[in-house]
Amino acid sequence: MIRKKRLVHREADGRRIPGTWRHAFINNGGRYYLTDLFIYADGIVDAWEPLTLAEFERKLACGWVATELPEGGQASAHALAVWKFGAPATWHTPEQLLAEVRDTVEELNGRPDSTDRCLAAVDRFMADRTEANRLAVREAYFAIPENVRHYALGDMDLKDWPLRVLAAGVGGLDEVAEEEVGREEYEEAIGYFTERQEWGSAAGPDADGGLSSVHIPHSFPAASDTPDKSALRNTYPAPVAYEGTVYPTVTHAYWALSTPDPAARAAITAADTAGTARLLGEEAARHGDWERTRTAVLGRLLRAKFDQHPELAAVLLATGTAAILYDDMDDPFWGDNAGRGRNWMGRLLELTRAELPAPAGQAPEPRAPLGR
Template identity: 60%
Template sequence: MIGNRITSRMADGVRVPGTWRHAFIRNGDYHLTDLFIYADGLIDCWGLVTLEEFEEKLRSGWVATELPEGARASAFELARWKFTEPRTWLTPEFLIAEIRDTIDQLNKRPDSTDRCLAAVDVFLADRTEENREAAREAYFAIPETQRHYALGDMDHKDWPLQILVAGPGGRGDRRPDEEITQEDYDWALSYFEERAEWRAKAPSRVPADGPATGVAPAIHLYESRPLKPSDDPGTRALRNEYPAPVDVDGVTYPTVAHAYWALSVADPALREEIATADNTFHARNLAAGAERSEDWERRRTAVMASLLRAKFTRHPSPARALLDTGDATILYDDSDSAFWGDRDGRGRNWTGRLLELVRSELACPIPSRPA
C-alpha cells in the first residue's frame, strides 16, 4: 500500500512515481531491506526487475515470506538477530496481489478493492445470486492483509462486506462457526444504503483550483551551448546559456548565465570582466574562485527569478518556447550544481522550478494594484 511512502526514479528524463515497503531477502542469512515499486511495473529489490521476474524471486525463496525458527537475520548497519517464534502475515500470493494493487494505485487505476466495491454496487442494484457470486469473488481477490480496510471503516472493518457476499446462511471469516442470520443480512443492507447516501452527499475531493500535477509530459532541458538566437529556437531557448541579452542596473549581459555569475561576485571590476566574457563557460570560470557578494546564498534564488523574468518578458521567441511547454514539469540539466539542476532526480532543480513559475506569470500576468 502506498500510504505516505512516496519516491520516484528517472527513466528517459521522466520521473516515474513509486513507493516502497519492507521485505526480507534470503541471501545466505535473511536481510531486512526496502522493496521499491514503480508505476511502470518495475520493482527494485537489489536490482530492477519486471513483475514476472519478481514473481520468480518469490517462488525461489530469494524474496522471503517464510521466516524459519532460529534463522539469522540482519538490518544493514543497524542490528543482527535470530528469529524466535516468528510470525509472518504474507504469502507469495498475498505479496504479489499487494504489489499489483500498488501499481494500479500509482497509475490511478481501480485496484482490487475498487473492483470489489464496483461489483457490490452491481449486486445491490440487481440482487441476483450470479451478481452476489461475482461480488464474492471480487472480495476474495483483495489481498487478505488489506480486506479489513476495504470500506475505510475502522469500527466495522469489512464485516458488512463479509455478510453481504456470503448471504443468509453463509459464514464470514469473523465468526466462522456461526451462520449469518437474516437479521445480520438486513443490517448489512442498511449499512450499504446509508453508505451510498453518505457518499452521494460527500463533497468532491478534487481540488477546487484544478489538478495537482501537470497533464503535459515532462520536458528535459539538456545542457547545450547555443551560439546564436533563432526565430524558432525550441526548448534550447529555455537554457540560461541561450543568447538573449538581459539588462540589470544599466548593464547589458549577453545571457542569463553571464548576468548570474557577474552578480554573484563581490568585486565590481570582476563583474565587468564577466559581463564581456566570450562565453558562459568562461564567465563561470571567472566567478568560480572569487569572493561571493554579500548574503549570496540567500539571495541567489531571487536573483535568478528576476533574471528569468527579464529574459522572457523582453524576448518573444524564448517566451513563446516557454509557453509552448504547457503545464509540463521542466527538468533542467546542470552538471555543476545539484541546487540548480535535476541531476537524475537527486538535485533540487531550482532552475526548472523557476522556469515553471515564470511560465505561469507569462500565461496570465498578475494585474497591477490600483494606486
C-alpha cells in the same frame, strides 16, 4: 496505501517513473537481509535487482523474497545490526504480498486497486441485486489481500463485516466468524450499504443547522456525457485553462502551480494521470509560501473549472444548500475522511457553489454556511 514520505522515482528512457518502497527480507544463501523493496508505476519491482511482476512472483514462490522466517535464522540489516530470529511472526503469504504490490502499482497509476474494485462491485449489486452481481462482489472481496480486507470500508467499528456477509450470502459461511449467515444478518448488511449510499444525499436535518450533506467519496472518475457528483472531484478529467496553460485536471494544475521549477511544472502538466501528477508534485520543490497560499490557489482553480464547464457547474449547483463532505484518503487537511479530517475541499466547493450564477429562470437558493 502509499505513504507520502515513501515516494521515490527512477529514470527510464528519459522518463521519471514514480514509485514507493516498503521493507522486505531477502533470503540470500540462508541468511536473511532486511532491505527496501522498491515498487514503480511501470510494474518494475527492485528487490536487489529490477524485476518484472512475473519475475517478482517467481522470487516470492522460491522464497528468495522471504515471507516466512525460521526460528534461529541469521538476519542482517546492512551496516546496522545482525541478529537471530527468536520466535518470528510474519503477516504475509507470498500471495498476499504479491497482491499488495499489484495494488500499489495500480495506486501509483491512479487506477482503482482491489478495494476500489470491490466497492464498485457492491455499488453494482445495490443497483441490481442479482445473484450474479452478488457473486461478483464475493470474487472482488476475496481478491483484496487478506490482511487488508478489514480496512476496505474504512469502518473502525464493523471493519469488513458487511462485506463478508454480502460475500457469503444467506446460508453461506462467514469465513472469519466461521458461522453461517442468516437472513437477518444479510438484510442488516444490505441496510448498511443502503445507508452508506444515502449518507451523502439529502439525509435530513443534522447538528449544523438543519442542512443535508453530500458525500464525495474517494474514486477514480471518468469523463461522462451525463456527469454525476464524481465530477466534483479534482481528478475528474475536465481540462482547466488557467494563466495561459491548459491542465488536464484541477489536480494537475494544483500540483504544477505548487512548484517554482519550470521542468517539474511541465512534467506535472504532462502527466498521464492525476495520480501521477500528484506523485510528481509531492516530489518537486515547493514555493516557500505554498502552505499559506494553496487554499486560495485551489479556490481559483475550482472557479475556473466550473466557469469553463457549465455541465459540471450544474452538478455542483444541484447539491443545493447541502454541506459537501469530500474524501481525500491521503490528506486530512483537504478531506472530511469520515469526520476525521478538516474537509477544506468540501468547504471550497461550497464557496464556489455560492459564487456561481443560478440557472436562467431560477431564483438563487439561500446559501449554506461555509464552515461545518
